[in-house]
Structure formats: C-alpha cells, structure tokens
Amino acid sequence: MQLFLNTTSPFARVARIAALEKGLAERVQLVWSDPWNHDPALLAVHPQLRIPVLVTDEGQAIAESLLIAQYLDQISTGPALVPPTQCAAVLAQASVGYGLMEAAFAVVIARKYQGTEADASVLGQRRLAALGRTLAQLEQTPPRPVGADFSLDQITVAVGLEYVRFRLPALLPADAYPRLHAWLEAARQRPSLHATRFE
Ligand SMILES: N[C@@H](CCC(=O)N[C@@H](CS)C(=O)NCC(=O)O)C(=O)O
Incomplete structure (x- = not known):
C-alpha cells in the first residue's frame, strides 16, 4: 500500500498513526507529497489533490483520513480503533x-x-x-x-x-x-x- 502524506497535515498524521497502531507500518510505503504544489503523482491517484490518500494493494485510492483509518482497521487484527x-x-x-x-x-x-x-x-x-x-x-x-x-x-x-x-x-x-x-x-x-x- 502507499500512503500519500506530508509532515504538517493533521489529517495525514491520523492516517499514519492508524497504520502504526494496526501494525501495518511495514506494509505501508510513505509517499511524501505537496498537495499545494499540484503534485502530479498525487493528482494521478485522486482528483481531490489532497492528502492523505491511501492506495491499496489492489490499486483503490482512498482519500479522507477517517475512511483510511476505517479501512486499515478492517484489514488488520489487534485492538480495534473503534471498539x-x-x-x-x-x-x-x-x-x-x-x-x-x-x-x-x-x-x-x-x-x-x-x-x-x-x-x-x-x-x-x-x-x-x-x-x-x-x-x-x-x-x-x-x-x-x-x-x-x-x-x-x-x-x-x-x-x-x-x-x-x-x-x-x-x-x-x-x-x-x-x-x-x-x-x-x-x-x-x-x-x-x-x-x-x-x-
Ligand atoms: N477531510 C480531509 C481533509 C484533507 C485535507 O484538507 N488535507 C490538506 C492537507 S492538511 C490538503 O491536502 N489540502 C490541499 C487542498 O485543499 O488543496 C481528511 O480528513 O483527510
């Protein structure tokens, strides 16, 4: 999986924490991106041109931090993010x-x-x-x-x-x-x- 993010976005940080908490760090490649600079790689995966975006192993691009957290929660084991x-x-x-x-x-x-x-x-x-x-x-x-x-x-x-x-x-x-x-x-x-x- 790929996670498009930067180091100042609170939304990207939620998605990144979710990946860490769910033990998925090794499966998630971090792709550093600047949405404000019209990053073509980010635009190629999602029309909103915002971070975070998670591209799944199957090639689905999920934007929105809480939806990404929900997806990561569902594909992994361990304590649920929403018990x-x-x-x-x-x-x-x-x-x-x-x-x-x-x-x-x-x-x-x-x-x-x-x-x-x-x-x-x-x-x-x-x-x-x-x-x-x-x-x-x-x-x-x-x-x-x-x-x-x-x-x-x-x-x-x-x-x-x-x-x-x-x-x-x-x-x-x-x-x-x-x-x-x-x-x-x-x-x-x-x-x-x-x-x-x-x-
Ligand atoms: N509702 C979105 C908000 C995402 C968002 O606003 N990301 C900002 C960075 S913190 C962004 O990429 N902004 C670029 C833009 O609005 O064009 C989420 O929860 O992921």
Whole structure:
C-alpha cells in the first residue's frame, strides 16, 4: 500500500498513526507529497489533490483520513480503533477531535492565504468560536487516558491538540487548559504519536 502524506497535515498524521497502531507500518510505503504544489503523482491517484490518500494493494485510492483509518482497521487484527462495545462514545469523542483538527486547519490556511484579517471574516469568526468551544469542552471532558490501546477518539483529540500547539499555540495556554495539557503530555508517550511529530 502507499500512503500519500506530508509532515504538517493533521489529517495525514491520523492516517499514519492508524497504520502504526494496526501494525501495518511495514506494509505501508510513505509517499511524501505537496498537495499545494499540484503534485502530479498525487493528482494521478485522486482528483481531490489532497492528502492523505491511501492506495491499496489492489490499486483503490482512498482519500479522507477517517475512511483510511476505517479501512486499515478492517484489514488488520489487534485492538480495534473503534471498539465495538464503546462504538458510540468513541465516535462521539472522535467527532470532537476531528472537528478540532478541521477548525484549526481552516484558521491556519485562511491566515496563510489571506492574512490574519481572515480571522475577522464571518467564516474566520465561526471557526475560532468553534475552536474555543471545542477546547473548553475537551478541558471539561478529556478523553480516556491513553493506556494499552489508542483508539480513534484518543487519536483525533491528540492530533487536534498537537496541531493547535504546533500552529496556534496562543489558543492553548497551559494555565487555561491544565487537564488537556496533562492528558496530552501522557498521550505523547505513545510511540505512534511520538514517531509522527509535526515538522
Ligand atoms: N477531510 C480531509 C481533509 C484533507 C485535507 O484538507 N488535507 C490538506 C492537507 S492538511 C490538503 O491536502 N489540502 C490541499 C487542498 O485543499 O488543496 C481528511 O480528513 O483527510
């Protein structure tokens, strides 16, 4: 299999962590790609021209981080990324973590291409407000501590928080979010999170 990715995408990081957690690292060839530079190899496999994309051994190109995680979960053994006995709770928390990634990424990209004045636009304000509400909720209700497994809820929240710390650190001060910082510090011990650090 081939995974198109880069080192700064939170979405690609979720897919890469899923591959590591499912013991598939040896079967997944990492293909470093720059979607913003119209990478022809990426465009040849998927019309969206976004990362991540996983090309299966059969040649199917799957885009969307959560769909890739679902596929990797299904073709492998070991602890499920979405444990069936806690399916609704895990997916509910994963939706919060994924929303955090999405809102943070939207703010970062808008600032990159339109400057910080993008924050004042209607969309910018909505994304920043969503970010603030999401962080507040997570501070009240952090995910389960990372232990023997690392399921999709924990993965998306960890990557979302890591991304905010990487790109928007002013939005996540330690004194305002002590429980989240403590949770993330512990989660960072997980080898798959450590091995996929943003660069
Ligand atoms: N919903 C997608 C988001 C993927 C995405 O936005 N990827 C970014 C990189 S972080 C990208 O490739 N952007 C290029 C573009 O939008 O043209 C997922 O979960 O995988």
